[in-house]
Amino acid sequence: MAKEAGPDGTRSRFGLGGGAVEPTRTGVRQRAAGAADDSAEPVPGDDPGGEQPDRPTTAERDDPTARQDDPAALPELADPGWFHHGATFAETSFWSVARRLPAIIREAVALAWGVSRTDTLAAIGLNILAGIMITFGLLATSTVLRELFASGPTPDRVRSAAPGLAVAALAVMAKGGLTIAAGWAQARLAPQINYRVELRLFEATTSVDLAAFDDAGFAEEMDRARDRGMTEAASIVDDTVNLITGVVGVIATAAAVTVIQPLLLPCLLVAAVPSAVTAIRIARREYVALLARITRRRRMWMLATLMANRLTAVEVRTYQMRGFLLGEYRRVMTMETAAQLRLVRSQTSTRVGGGSIAGLATFAVYAVLGWLLLAGVVPLAAAATAMLALQAARTSLGNTIHATNSLYEDALYYRDFLTFLDRADSRTRSSGGDPVAGFEEIRVEEVSLSYPDTDEPAVDQVSLTVRRGEVIALVGENGSGKTTLAKLLAGLYQPTGGTIRWDGVDVATLDAGSLGANVAVLSQDWWRFPFTARQNITIGRYDRTDEAGPTVVDAAKAATAHEMVTGLPHGYDTLLDRSFKDGHDLSGGQWQRLVAARGLYRHGQLLICDEPSAALDARAEHALFQRLRRQPDRAVVLITHRLANVRHADRIYVLRDGKLIEEGTHDQLVETGGLYRELFELQASGYAE
Numbered sequence: 001m002a003k004e005a006g007p008d009g010t011r012s013r014f015g016l017g018g019g020a021v022e023p024t025r026t027g028v029r030q031r032a033a034g035a036a037d038d039s040a041e042p043v044p045g046d047d048p049g050g051e052q053p054d055r056p057t058t059a060e061r062d063d064p065t066a067r068q069d070d071p072a073a074l075p076e077l078a079d080p081g082w083f084h085h086g087a088t089f090a091e092t093s094f095w096s097v098a099r100r101l102p103a104i105i106r107e108a109v110a111l112a113w114g115v116s117r118t119d120t121l122a123a124i125g126l127n128i129l130a131g132i133m134i135t136f137g138l139l140a141t142s143t144v145l146r147e148l149f150a151s152g153p154t155p156d157r158v159r160s161a162a163p164g165l166a167v168a169a170l171a172v173m174a175k176g177g178l179t180i181a182a183g184w185a186q187a188r189l190a191p192q193i194n195y196r197v198e199l200r201l202f203e204a205t206t207s208v209d210l211a212a213f214d215d216a217g218f219a220e221e222m223d224r225a226r227d228r229g230m231t232e233a234a235s236i237v238d239d240t241v242n243l244i245t246g247v248v249g250v251i252a253t254a255a256a257v258t259v260i261q262p263l264l265l266p267c268l269l270v271a272a273v274p275s276a277v278t279a280i281r282i283a284r285r286e287y288v289a290l291l292a293r294i295t296r297r298r299r300m301w302m303l304a305t306l307m308a309n310r311l312t313a314v315e316v317r318t319y320q321m322r323g324f325l326l327g328e329y330r331r332v333m334t335m336e337t338a339a340q341l342r343l344v345r346s347q348t349s350t351r352v353g354g355g356s357i358a359g360l361a362t363f364a365v366y367a368v369l370g371w372l373l374l375a376g377v378v379p380l381a382a383a384a385t386a387m388l389a390l391q392a393a394r395t396s397l398g399n400t401i402h403a404t405n406s407l408y409e410d411a412l413y414y415r416d417f418l419t420f421l422d423r424a425d426s427r428t429r430s431s432g433g434d435p436v437a438g439f440e441e442i443r444v445e446e447v448s449l450s451y452p453d454t455d456e457p458a459v460d461q462v463s464l465t466v467r468r469g470e471v472i473a474l475v476g477e478n479g480s481g482k483t484t485l486a487k488l489l490a491g492l493y494q495p496t497g498g499t500i501r502w503d504g505v506d507v508a509t510l511d512a513g514s515l516g517a518n519v520a521v522l523s524q525d526w527w528r529f530p531f532t533a534r535q536n537i538t539i540g541r542y543d544r545t546d547e548a549g550p551t552v553v554d555a556a557k558a559a560t561a562h563e564m565v566t567g568l569p570h571g572y573d574t575l576l577d578r579s580f581k582d583g584h585d586l587s588g589g590q591w592q593r594l595v596a597a598r599g600l601y602r603h604g605q606l607l608i609c610d611e612p613s614a615a616l617d618a619r620a621e622h623a624l625f626q627r628l629r630r631q632p633d634r635a636v637v638l639i640t641h642r643l644a645n646v647r648h649a650d651r652i653y654v655l656r657d658g659k660l661i662e663e664g665t666h667d668q669l670v671e672t673g674g675l676y677r678e679l680f681e682l683q684a685s686g687y688a689e
C-alpha cells in the first residue's frame with residue numbers, strides 16, 4: 001500500500017491517523033485507532049496486490065474534509081460495492097475455470113454461429129484441416145530424414161528422399177493457405193459480432209425502466225458492460241478459434257510424436273502445466289483487480305468528462321474549478337496508479353515463479369529425449385523429427401495456453417455483459433397488457449413512491465384526478481415531490497404504493513408502450529439532442545405518418561421557435577451540435593422553445609409540462625402558456641414555480657414533503673389561506689413593490 005507523500009506534499013493517512021496498518025491475508029488494510037474491528041467483513045478470496053478499498057473512520061465520515069489532503073483518502077470511493085462481487089472471487093480458481101471452459105466455448109461458438117454459419121464453419125474447419133497438414137508435414141519430414149541418414153551414395157539418398165520432401169513441401173504450402181483462409185473467416189466474424197452485441201446492449205439500455213437508473217449498482221454494471229464486457233464478445237470467439245487451432249496443432253504433433261516415440265507424450269504435458277497455471281493466475285488477478293478498482297475508474301471517467309467537455313467548459317472557467325478538478329483527478333490517479341503498480345509487481349512475481357518451473361520442465365523433457373537417444377530406444381532420424389515435433393508442439397501448446405488464458409479472462413468480462421443483460425431484462429417491463437387508446441379520467445389513488453435507499457417517500461399517499469379537457473397544476477416548494485408525481489403520472493415510475501387508474505383500469509395491467517404513446521412530457525431536465533432543429537422537434541414522434549397533431553412548423557410557431565429556427569444558417573435542417581462541422585448552438589431559452597415544440601409536436605393526450613418556461617423570456621412564456629390553456633382533446637398537467645401561470649388551472653394541487661396538503665382553484669386556495677397563498681403573495685409582492 002502506498003505510504004509516500006501525496007502530490008501536494010502532505011503525508012498519507014498512514015502517517016497521520018495513528019491507526020494500525022493491519023496486514024490481511026490479502027494485503028494491507030488500515031484499522032483506525034479506536035475503530036471497531038471490521039475483520040468480520042467478508043474478505044473475498046485471493047486479492048491481487050492487496051486491493052481492498054480503504055474505509056473511512058466514523059470521524060472521517062462525519063467530517064468529509066478530514067481526509068481532504070490525503071491522496072489515499074477518498075471516502076466516497078470506499079464504497080464497498082465490489083464486495084457484492086464476492087462470489088466472483090470464488091469462481092475464478094483454476095479448477096472452476098477448467099470446469100467452465102466447455103460452457104464458455106459452447107457460448108462462443110453459439111455466438112459466432114448466430115451471426116454467420118459460413119464464417120464459423122470456415123474458421124474452425126479450415127484450422128482443423130491446417131492442423132492435419134502439420135501431422136502430414138512431420139511424418140513426411142521423418143521419412144525424408146530417415147532416407148537422408150540411411151547408408152549409400154548421397155545422390156541415391158537424395159533421390160529416395162525427394163517424394164517425402166515434395167509431400168512435406170506440399171503440406172507446408174497447404175497449411176499456409178488454409179491458415180490464411182481460416183484467418184479471413186475469423187476476421188470476418190469480429191465486426192459482425194460487435195454489431196450484434198452493441199445493438200443488444202443499447203436495446204437493453206433504452207428499454208429498462210427509468211427506475212433502474214436510480215440504482216447505483218445498475219449504473220456500475222452498465223458501465224462495466226460497456227467498458228469491457230461488450231467488446232469481449234468478439235474476443236471470446238477469436239480466442240475460441242485460436243484455442244481450437246492450438247489444440248488441433250497439439251493433437252497433430254502428438255500424433256506424429258506417438259508414431260515416432262510414445263514415451264515423449266507425457267513429457268509434453270509436464271512441460272505445459274506450469275505455463276497454463278501461471279497464465280490463468282495472471283488473468284485471474286487482472287480481473288479481480290479491475291473489479292476492485294471499478295469505482296475509482298468510474299470516478300476518473302467522470303472527472304475526465306468534466307474537464308474535457310464543451311458543456312462544462314463555461315462553469316469550469318467561471319468558477320475557476322480547474323485546480324479543484326485537477327486536484328481531485330490527481331488524488332484518484334495516485335490511488336489508481338498505486339493499485340496498478342501493485343498489480344504489475346504481483347503479476348511479475350507470478351510470472352517469474354511460473355517461468356522458472358516451466359523452464360525446468362522443458363529441460364527435463366530434453367533430458368529424457370537425450371537419454372532415449374543414448375539408450376538406442378530411438379534412432380537419430382526419429383530423434384531429430386521428435387525435436388522438430390516437440391518444437392511445433394511447444395508452439396501449439398503455447399498458443400493453446402495463451403488462447404485459454406485470454407478466453408478465460410475475456411469470458412469473465414463477457415459474463416459482466418451477460419449479467420448486465422439479465423439485470424436489464426429483469427428491470428424491463430414486459431410488453432403485453434391491454435392496449436390503451438386514451439382516457440377520459442386518470443385517478444391517482446393513495447399513490448406513494450420511495451426512491452431506492454431512501455427513508456422518506458418522495459410522494460406520500462397522494463390522491464388526485466385528471467380529466468380530459470382539464471388543466472391541473474402541481475405546486476410546491478423545491479423537493480416537495482412534483483416531478484416525481486409527474487413521472488408517476490407519465491408511467492415512467494411504478495408506484496411503490498397505491499394505484500393509478502386510466503378510466504378505472506389499473507395502469508399496471510395496461511400495455512406500457514401504448515400507455516406511453518398517449519403521454520408527452522416537457523421535462524425539467526431536457527437534453528440538447530445533437531440532431532437538426534427539425535429532428536429535435538420530431539424526435540418524439542419520428543415515425544408519425546398520419547396527420548394527427550401539429551406540423552413541425554405549427555409546433556415551432558406555438559412554442560415561439562419558428563422565427564428563431566428559420567434564422568439559423570440551414571433553417572430546420574441546421575445541425576444543433578457545435579462539435580460537428582457546420583454545427584450550430586442555441587441559447588438556453590432558444591433550446592427550451594425547441595423542447596416545447598418537441599412536446600407539442602408529440603401531441604399526447606396527457607401533456608405534462610415540468611417547468612416548461614424556466615428559461616423563456618416573458619413573450620415566449622406568455623405565448624407558451626396561451627397554448628397550454630384548456631383544450632377539449634387533452635389534459636395538461638402543469639408544474640411551475642411561477643404561480644401567475646397556474647391561476648387559470650381547473651385545480652391546483654399543493655404538495656409538501658411528498659404529501660398533498662391543499663387542493664382547489666386559485667381563488668379557493670387564496671381564500672382558504674395556506675402554503676399556496678403564502679407562495680403566491682410572496683411572488684406577487686415582488687411585482688407590487
Ligand SMILES: Nc1ncnc2c1ncn2[C@@H]1O[C@H](COP(=O)(O)OP(=O)(O)OP(=O)(O)O)[C@@H](O)[C@H]1O
Nearest residue numbers: 214451454458476477478479480481482483484485
Ligand atoms: N432519482 C432520485 N433518486 C433519489 N431521490 C430522488 C430522485 N429524484 C428526486 N429525489 C428526491 O425526491 C424528492 C422529491 O423530488 P422531486 O424532484 O420530485 O421534487 P420537486 O418538487 O419536483 O422539486 P423541484 O421544485 O426542485 O423541481 C426530493 O427529496 C429529491 O431529493
